[in-house]
Amino acid sequence: MLERLGVTQLAYDYRAEHIPTFDAEMEALKRHRIRLLAWWFPGALNDEARLILEVLRRHHWRGVQLWVSGSGEPVADAAEQQARVEAEAARLRPIAEAAAALGCSVGLYNHGGWFGEPENQLAIIEHLRAGGVTNVGIVYNQHHGHAHVDRFAGLLAKMKPHLLALNLNGMARDGDKTGRKILPLGRGELDLALLKIIRDSGWRGPVGILNHTDEDAEVRLRENLAGLGSLLTALDALGAAAGVKVLAPPTVAEALEFESWAARAAPPSGYWGVEDAGARASLPEYLVIPAAESQELTPASGFPKPETYRTWHRSHGDSGGVRYSLLAQINRQNVTNLQVAWIYHSRDGRDNLQCNPIIVDGVMYTPTPGKCIVAVNAETGREIWRFKPEGRPAWRGLVFWPGDDDAAPRILFCSGRHLYALDPQTGGAVSHFGEHGRTLLPGRAQGDFGAATACPAIFQRIIVVPGFEKDVWGFDVVSGRHLWTFHTVPEPGEFGHGTWDRPQPYSANCWGGMAMDEARGIAYVTTGSPKPNFTGVYHRGQNLFANCLIALDARTGRRLWHFQEIRHDIWDLDIPAPPNLATITRDGRRVDVVAACTKIGNTLLLDRVTGKPIFPFRLRRAPTSDVPGEVTWPYQPDPEQPEPFAKMEYSEADLTDRTEEAADHALTRFRSLNAGWFRPVSEGKATIFFGIDGGAEWTGACVDQETGRLYVTANHIGWTISLFRDDDPPYDPRAPQTRGRQVYEQACQQCHGETLRGLGMYPALRGVRHRLTFEAITNQVRLGKNAMPAQADMADEDVRAVADYLLVRDRPLPPPGPPPERPRYGENGYPKFYDHEGYPANQPPWGSLNCIDLNTGRLVWKVPLGEYPELTAEGVPRTGTENYGGAIVTAGGLVFCAGTRDHKIRALDKDTGAELWSAGLPYVGNSPPATYQVNGRQYVVISASGGNKLGTPYGDAWVAFTLPH
Numbered sequence: 001m002l003e004r005l006g007v008t009q010l011a012y013d014y015r016a017e018h019i020p021t022f023d024a025e026m027e028a029l030k031r032h033r034i035r036l037l038a039w040w041f042p043g044a045l046n047d048e049a050r051l052i053l054e055v056l057r058r059h060h061w062r063g064v065q066l067w068v069s070g071s072g073e074p075v076a077d078a079a080e081q082q083a084r085v086e087a088e089a090a091r092l093r094p095i096a097e098a099a100a101a102l103g104c105s106v107g108l109y110n111h112g113g114w115f116g117e118p119e120n121q122l123a124i125i126e127h128l129r130a131g132g133v134t135n136v137g138i139v140y141n142q143h144h145g146h147a148h149v150d151r152f153a154g155l156l157a158k159m160k161p162h163l164l165a166l167n168l169n170g171m172a173r174d175g176d177k178t179g180r181k182i183l184p185l186g187r188g189e190l191d192l193a194l195l196k197i198i199r200d201s202g203w204r205g206p207v208g209i210l211n212h213t214d215e216d217a218e219v220r221l222r223e224n225l226a227g228l229g230s231l232l233t234a235l236d237a238l239g240a241a242a243g244v245k246v247l248a249p250p251t252v253a254e255a256l257e258f259e260s261w262a263a264r265a266a267p268p269s270g271y272w273g274v275e276d277a278g279a280r281a282s283l284p285e286y287l288v289i290p291a292a293e294s295q296e297l298t299p300a301s302g303f304p305k306p307e308t309y310r311t312w313h314r315s316h317g318d319s320g321g322v323r324y325s326l327l328a329q330i331n332r333q334n335v336t337n338l339q340v341a342w343i344y345h346s347r348d349g350r351d352n353l354q355c356n357p358i359i360v361d362g363v364m365y366t367p368t369p370g371k372c373i374v375a376v377n378a379e380t381g382r383e384i385w386r387f388k389p390e391g392r393p394a395w396r397g398l399v400f401w402p403g404d405d406d407a408a409p410r411i412l413f414c415s416g417r418h419l420y421a422l423d424p425q426t427g428g429a430v431s432h433f434g435e436h437g438r439t440l441l442p443g444r445a446q447g448d449f450g451a452a453t454a455c456p457a458i459f460q461r462i463i464v465v466p467g468f469e470k471d472v473w474g475f476d477v478v479s480g481r482h483l484w485t486f487h488t489v490p491e492p493g494e495f496g497h498g499t500w501d502r503p504q505p506y507s508a509n510c511w512g513g514m515a516m517d518e519a520r521g522i523a524y525v526t527t528g529s530p531k532p533n534f535t536g537v538y539h540r541g542q543n544l545f546a547n548c549l550i551a552l553d554a555r556t557g558r559r560l561w562h563f564q565e566i567r568h569d570i571w572d573l574d575i576p577a578p579p580n581l582a583t584i585t586r587d588g589r590r591v592d593v594v595a596a597c598t599k600i601g602n603t604l605l606l607d608r609v610t611g612k613p614i615f616p617f618r619l620r621r622a623p624t625s626d627v628p629g630e631v632t633w634p635y636q637p638d639p640e641q642p643e644p645f646a647k648m649e650y651s652e653a654d655l656t657d658r659t660e661e662a663a664d665h666a667l668t669r670f671r672s673l674n675a676g677w678f679r680p681v682s683e684g685k686a687t688i689f690f691g692i693d694g695g696a697e698w699t700g701a702c703v704d705q706e707t708g709r710l711y712v713t714a715n716h717i718g719w720t721i722s723l724f725r726d727d728d729p730p731y732d733p734r735a736p737q738t739r740g741r742q743v744y745e746q747a748c749q750q751c752h753g754e755t756l757r758g759l760g761m762y763p764a765l766r767g768v769r770h771r772l773t774f775e776a777i778t779n780q781v782r783l784g785k786n787a788m789p790a791q792a793d794m795a796d797e798d799v800r801a802v803a804d805y806l807l808v809r810d811r812p813l814p815p816p817g818p819p820p821e822r823p824r825y826g827e828n829g830y831p832k833f834y835d836h837e838g839y840p841a842n843q844p845p846w847g848s849l850n851c852i853d854l855n856t857g858r859l860v861w862k863v864p865l866g867e868y869p870e871l872t873a874e875g876v877p878r879t880g881t882e883n884y885g886g887a888i889v890t891a892g893g894l895v896f897c898a899g900t901r902d903h904k905i906r907a908l909d910k911d912t913g914a915e916l917w918s919a920g921l922p923y924v925g926n927s928p929p930a931t932y933q934v935n936g937r938q939y940v941v942i943s944a945s946g947g948n949k950l951g952t953p954y955g956d957a958w959v960a961f962t963l964p965h
Contacts, residue, residue, distance in 0.1 A: 001218050003032040005225065006555075011038035011067065011165070011208060019051065026059040037206060038107065038139070038165065041066035045094040053098055062103035065164050067139050068095060070108075070115030081123075084114065089127040096133045107139035107164045116144055118155045125162055137162040142194070143169035143212065146176040149190055153197045160201060167208035168195075170227065170493065182212050184220060186227025191493035195231050222474075222484045222556055227494070229558030234495030271537065271822040275624035275631060283634055287619045292612035300583045300590040303519035309705060309891075312930045315356040315397030315455040316700070319516040320581030323356075323702035323888040325931045329938035331892030334963060335907045335917045341939055341962040342381030343922070348372060350954035352926055352947035354698065356455075356886075357958070358411075359932040359941075360400045360424060365411055367394040369945060369956045373413065375427060378941070379934045381960060385427035389438070391416020392448040396513065396698060397455020400424065401463070407478040412463060414452035417445045419465060419475060434480030442485060443467035449511075454578065457516035457523060459554040464523045466510030472525055472550075474557050484557035488527055488545045495559070496544035500530075504539050507531045508546035512698055513578025515594070517608060521554045524581070526596050528574035529566075534681045534721055535825045536570045537629040543568050547575055549596045549604050551611055561611030565598055567633040570625075570680055571721075572692050573599045573648070577700035577712075584708040584854045586614065595703070595854060597696035597712045601646025602639055603852055615641035615857050625680035627723060629823045636678045641857030645850035646695035646714045649677040650688045654718075654842045656835055658876065666841035669761060669833070672786030673720060681827070684763050684771050686722040688833060690842075693717065693949065699886025699899065699928060704910060708854045711887045711895050711910070713865060715847055716880075717840050718833035722758065725767030726826035728808055731755045740805025743798045747791060756806075758828040762787075766826065769807045777803040839868070845880035849887060849897055851913060863913035866900025884948060886928035898925030898942055901950055905929065905942055905959075923947075923955030937962050 002010060010029065018025070029036055039056075042049040056064055070088060075081045096106045108124065110116035121138050128136050138159050148155055149171060156163075170183025171190040185191060198207075209224040211217045308318050309326040317323040330338065348370025357366035364378040371392045375384040393415035403409040410421040410430050419441055421433035429437020441451035446468060454466045463477040467488075474483040488508040490496035497503070512526040527550065530536065530543045544562065547569050551560040566573055577597045583590055592608040605614045620638035625631075652675075655666045674687040681687045694715040701712035731754065744752075751762040758764035768777070778799050784790030791799070804810040835841045845864035853860050864880030871879060885899015889910055898905040903924050907917040923946030931940045939962045947954040 002034050005218070005221055007034070007221070009035045009037040009206060011040070011065075012036060013040040019048070022052075022055045023058070026055060026061070030059075036061050036064055038065035038067050040109075041068050041095065041106075043068055043070065044091065045098055049095065049098075053102060056102055056104065064102075064104045065107045065139065066095065066099050066104055067107045067109045068092060069111035071112070072114030074114055085120070085123045085127050088115065088124050089131070092124065092136065093128065093131070093133055096128065096136050100135045105135040105137060105164060107137055109139050110141055110144045112144055118148070118159050122158060122162065137164040139165045139167065141167045141169070142171055143167070143182055143210070146171070146174060146181070149173065149194065152194060153201075156197060156201050156203070160203060163203065163205060165206040165208055166198065166203060167210060168224075168228070169210070182210075184223035184227050185209065186230050186494045187491060189492035191227070192231055192234055192495075196235060199235055216481070219481070219483060226484050226486065226557040229553070229556065230490075230495045231493070233559055271629045274626060274628055277624045280621065280624045280634060283621050285621050286638070287635055289613055289617040289619070291614060291616045292607050292610065294587045294589070296607070296610065296612060297586055297589065297591040297614075298607050298609040300592050301519040310933070312359045312932050313400040314457065315358055315394075315399065316513070316578055316928070317702075317888070317930070319457050319518050321513065321515040321578045321700070322580050322582065322705060323886070323928055324705045325888065325890045327890060327931055327933055327938045328892040329933070330890070330894065330931075330940065330963060332894065332909060332916060335892075335894060337963050338907075338917060338919065338940070338961045339964060340919075341960040343960075344376050344381040344383070344958040346370060346372070346374060346956045348956070350947075350956050351945065352954060353943045353945040354396050354884075354927050354948070355394045355943065356397060356928045357930050357941060357943060358398060358400055359930060362934045363424065364941065364958070365398060365400070365424070366943060366958065367392070367398070367413075369954070373398070373411070373422065373427070375424070376958070378932060378939065378960070381958070387422055387427045387429075389415040389420050390418065391445070391450045393420070395449065395453035399456055399458060399463075401458055401477055404461075410477075412456060412458075412477070414441065414450060414456065414465060416450045417441055419452075419456070419463070419480065421480065432479065439475060439480030439482070441465065441467070442473055442482065443469050443471055453511050454513040457514055459516055459518055459521045459523070462554050464514065464516065464552070464554055466514050466525050468509055468511055469506045470509050472510055472514075472523070472552060472557065474554065486552055486557040486559065488550075490544065499542040499544045501540040502538055504531050507539070508543070508548070512574065512576045513700065515579040515581050516554065517581060517592075520609070522560065522608065523552045523554045524579040524594050525550050525552065526575040526577065526579055528576070529569040529572055532827070533572035534570055534827045535627065535630065535723060536568050536632070537627070537822050537825065540631050541568065542633065547573070549575060549579060549594065549606065551594075551608075563604060563606055563611050563613070565602060565604060565637050567636070568631075570630070570632070571648075571678075571689065575599070575604075576694065576698050577696045580701055580703045580710065581608065582703045582708060582710070582854055583705070584614075586855070593854065595701070595710060597645075597701045597710075599691040599693075599695040599697075600637075600648040601644040601691075601695040601714065602637060603642040603645070603710065603712075603854075605642055605854060605857070615639070620677070622678045623676060623680065626682055627680065627825070630680060632680055642852050642854065643857060643859035645712060645848070645852060645859060645862065646690065646716060648689050648691045650675050650690055650718050650833075650842070656839070656841050656843060658835070658839065662835040662837065662839070662841070665836040666833075669787045669841070672788070673761070681721045681723050683723050683725065683825075684768065686720040686761055686763055686828065686831075688718050688720045690716060690718055692719045692830060693882070697884055699884055702887050702889045702895070702928070703854070704889045706891065709860065709910070710852045710854055711889055712850050712852070713847070713883055713886055713897060713899065714850055715882050716842065716845060717882055718842055720761040720831045720833050722763045722828045723825045724757070724764035724828070725770045726824050728756070728766045728769070729811075729814060735811075738801070738805060738810040739798070740801040740803075740810045743794075743802040744805055747794065748802065757826065760831040761833060764826065764828050765806055774803050774807060777806060839871075840882075844877075847880035847883040847900060849895070849908065849913065851910070861913040863908070863915075865897065865906075866902050866904070869902060882950060884926050884950065885924075888929050888931060890931060896929045896931070896940055898929065898944075900924070901952065903944075903952070919961065921959055922957045924950060924952050
């Protein structure tokens with residue numbers, strides 16, 4: 001176990017029952033190249049102590065520390081103190097002399113009581129030294145040092161000349177009194193500060209971690225290693241921040257440090273003030289995160305081998321998530337000959353499926369609308385077996401593990417609260433995996449989403465699972481044992497915890513997906529936004545690790561690096577797509593990179609090992625918010641390369657001109673909205689922007705491994721979002737109606753809703769009393785404004801009545817309670833910006849397929865994806881449609897893609913984007929296709945289940961295409 005963990009030294013504890021196995025254990029240490037650093041030793045030189053010394057002599061161990069503890073009540077005076085020091089020195093002298101004969105030392109172990117106080121141990125050491133005994137020092141244990149935390153720096157300085165080892169623990173204040181005495185590293189709020197003291201002291205000797213609980217030792221040690229890694233990374237960041245020099249223009253480090261820039265624009269009156277736009281305007285307009293130097297780039301590892309791209313054993317094709325196939329039987333020249341090979345119906349319900357199926361040894365494995373996993377003959381479409389787990393299985397993926405000498409192959413997927421393992425041949429649960437074929441996931445399950453939706457990935461014997469609400473977990477793929485957890489919302493003491501002033505339980509969630517570098521053992525995950533989505537009043541700060549691409553050590557869960565696209569996201573602009581691993585050419589060298597496509601059309605392209613950007617990453621000064629309590633981040637992403645394939649900002653130039661009526665409708669409503677690059681959402685008046693459903697979406701991208709070109713589908717639809725102060729009394733339909741309520745129902749409810757929360761792009765009127773006066777309301781009712789028509793014929797008393805109703809002046813308010821710490825806001829839902837006929841109110845394309853050359857960062861081509869047949873019949877050029885499908889790319893020169901409103905699957909020329917073939921599907925294909933070969937024939941298969949965000953009919957079909965015999 002220690003060898004597997006990378007631990008090279010052991011401090012050995014024992015009980016009487018272990019004495020007969022001393023020799024065997026010493027041999028095992030040598031066999032696994034583990035050094036015996038220390039041995040917990042009896043408090044006197046008795047027979048047991050002499051036996052241990054003999055074992056050390058027999059096995060030629062030298063330099064071992066013998067850890068000896070003691071006890072004792074506090075002393076009454078100086079005389080008793082001196083007597084106690086002399087007595088303890090006398091007790092320890094024989095042990096020290098026997099140890100010296102073997103080249104060993106004695107460590108005084110702080111186990112509480114008088115003996116456990118460092119000052120008393122130092123007095124004993126000085127007394128022994130005065131008597132010629134010089135091989136006695138101190139081993140300090142944090143889990144016995146809760147009473148020392150406030151004076152630890154001073155104690156460490158005194159102990160350091162005599163310190164033999166320093167054993168770490170997760171440290172919470174008064175943890176020994178509150179049931180938190182033994183914690184994994186990173187779980188205590190004092191850990192980072194204490195570790196900084198150790199680092200700054202210059203201590204470079206042995207540092208220990210321990211289990212010391214009834215929990216599984218390996219699990220707890222892995223947690224400690226992961227926590228230590230995060231703390232060390234945090235220490236590095238602290239060191240960098242401490243060395244920042246204020247420059248003009250400011251350095252990148254300052255731009256990314258919340259305390260440096262964001263705090264300068266913090267409201268002066270706590271959580272109820274408004275940001276200072278003038279202070280923001282004084283900052284430089286642009287900052288740039290520099291690209292990695294050529295010599296810094298990681299050389300290509302040569303993995304995976306080409307054979308990998310002839311299989312489809314994991315959703316998204318392989319562990320790297322590239323959805324690329326070397327199969328070329330179907331190609332540009334013959335794709336028009338494709339025909340349906342078979343159609344499979346699960347016949348267990350109709351529902352939207354978003355899972356890319358996998359194919360292993362001629363069998364397709366997929367979830368069904370009826371919440372089963374089925375195995376289907378991939379040549380004939382005949383069902384072989386089905387398995388029904390708890391929950392909804394494999395929401396966005398499943399994975400095949402081929403097994404090894406000690407364990408059989410299995411299909412793994414998440415469903416409900418569990419990770420399942422099935423026998424691929426029979427569909428039966430793998431009985432020795434977890435409990436009866438399933439192991440509990442640590443995260444909370446959310447309805448059908450369960451505890452995890454994204455497809456896991458495997459490195460050696462470790463399967464990594466991204467959590468739906470937050471966090472990432474590692475499990476033993478054979479036993480199902482939980483190995484480690486990485487917190488995407490850092491806990492107290494962990495790096496990044498200070499980037500939230502109030503961490504949220506459901507944030508930075510890994511719903512998009514992950515990839516795995518199988519050669520290096522690096523897991524890559526993408527994360528979502530903080531919650532709630534459109535206001536950051538409840539979670540001020542940079543909000544790590546939301547909106548990030550994160551690299552984790554798959555063995556331990558330790559964070560290696562992270563790259564955050566949007567800081568303090570208040571627009572629901574997650575990184576939704578699974579990462580893609582690719583190899584590109586830079587400066588004539590082949591280098592390994594990781595890419596992640598985002599909702600606002602960026603392609604994060606980073607060195608796989610260091611996380612440094614391949615191209616300079618530009619940040620632009622962002623506008624402030626006018627919402628009380630909000631503190632926006634001062635810079636947001638505005639990269640130039642790779643060229644964006646979509647955008648966030650919605651301007652008047654984007655408005656439709658499809659017809660004169662559509663243009664007038666769009667312009668009138670646009671003028672009632674806020675707009676602008678990273679314009680924060682406001683109260684009452686909606687803000688319009690692109691990107692809530694992409695740009696990119698969960699369907700992600702594919703990468704041609706021959707050329708380094710990435711293909712990504714995108715949406716181009718506007719959204720109109722607004723906030724309202726959510727502290728009006730709730731609407732009660734049983735309460736007597738006032739005249740104002742009656743007028744509201746007659747004249748206002750059709751746009752603003754029964755509960756005043758707004759409908760579509762029309763704003764909420766809850767909380768309007770906080771932003772409009774009686775006069776402002778009556779004037780707007782009389783005169784109208786933008787899309788709101790004037791009510792010139794409304795009686796004066798009715799105008800006054802509806803204004804009083806909106807201002808909550810026509811009915812009693814509940815007794816006021818204590819003022820809240822922060823404002824409370826609601827939002828108006830997710831209205832899309834459509835024209836009067838229900839088409840997007842912006843210029844086409846409304847959906848697109850995009851090709852980006854990762855070698856150069858150039859957008860090679862963009863084509864509309866999908867069509868509205870009725871518009872095409874009118875002679876309107878193809879517009880593209882909102883789409884949720886995703887593409888695959890093959891060595892046959894083709895990109896296959898579906899997911900559009902017109903129910904079609906298409907094949908496009910990967911070099912030009914020209915459409916070469918299409919076929920109708922029974923329902924929309926809301927997942928990427930897969931391609932495979934059986935008995936010498938290549939097939940393309942897609943799940944066609946419809947529904948979801950497009951509102952099309954639901955189904956239960958899988959359609960496979962192939963060339964004629």
